[in-house]
Amino acid sequence: MKITFKGDYALKAILDLAIHHGRAERIESIAKRQDIPFKFLEQILLSLKKGGFVRSKRGRDGGYYLARAPKQITMGQVIRYVEGPIEPISCILKKGGTHCDFAAQCVLRDVFLDIGQYIADKVDRVTFADLKEKQLKKLAKENKYLNYSI
Amino acid sequence: MKITFKGDYALKAILDLAIHHGRAERIESIAKRQDIPFKFLEQILLSLKKGGFVRSKRGRDGGYYLARAPKQITMGQVIRYVEGPIEPISCILKKGGTHCDFAAQCVLRDVFLDIGQYIADKVDRVTFADLKEKQLKKLAKENKYLNYSI
């Protein structure tokens, strides 16, 4: 029932690129800001590039940037790409349902189906434009608070 | 984002015992009905016994039976016991939140928090009395259908 570090890092990287939308960001900058091991992030970004989420520019002044607008990327797309299916139990999947021959009669499956659908719905609705907006608001509040307290 | 076989087996075993509530069931019977490897199920039941979900009787005519009424056991209790916390990301947990220092400012965390709460709510509400009832109804329909078709 867990998201892996890889998945978490991928989401953080995309969100970082969404916030800095418009220019290419170096892997190292993202890694430092998001507290992700540099070499690990390198691999993840390469994978996200293959997945069509980001593009890159090599050489000096190079870096990564989003392949499309933050509004056009959802959490669900990214999670499914790096982590695989969202469904919490394999017998829910149409393909590869080798897990259980009695899926049709399984009441446990019904519960997991419900949960799977809720999760899918949720992550498919949230775009990185939403996340960016909320993040910036949170940071603004934080700064305001800091200004008062100093 | 997956439930393990162990967790799935544990749920199936408890549901089986709920359906056969009132008498002791041998491991082998449960294993055959639920299609679970015998020796693996043996371990799981032993663990469920330690967790207080089931009791056992040794010797001839021995077997396992529920420690309390199906109504008093929820899916959530069983899942948490065999699989650990339900939350989809570690930074949500109060203890051991070593994953991320910026949890308070994290908008991703908010989404996972929401999902975690939905899952928890769901599995904590579903008791094995509910599951048993639904299962028996499904089987009854199945039989009816079979009777007609023969």
Added chain:
DNA sequence: TTAATACCCTACTAACTTGATAGAGATTAT
């Protein structure tokens, strides 16, 4: 009493996944 039955317990393991690290190579702005 004794043999059969069934749970009890510990150890082991192959395969896979996770979370990285290492280093050589390709590309580009200046």
Added chain:
DNA sequence: ATAATCTCTATCAAGTTAGTAGGGTATTAA
């Protein structure tokens, strides 16, 4: 040219998963 940056492949330690193996112990029907 050369420094900066992404590209790509290989490797690896540690942990998890999904079991298997086998002897030990308690209970009870006959």
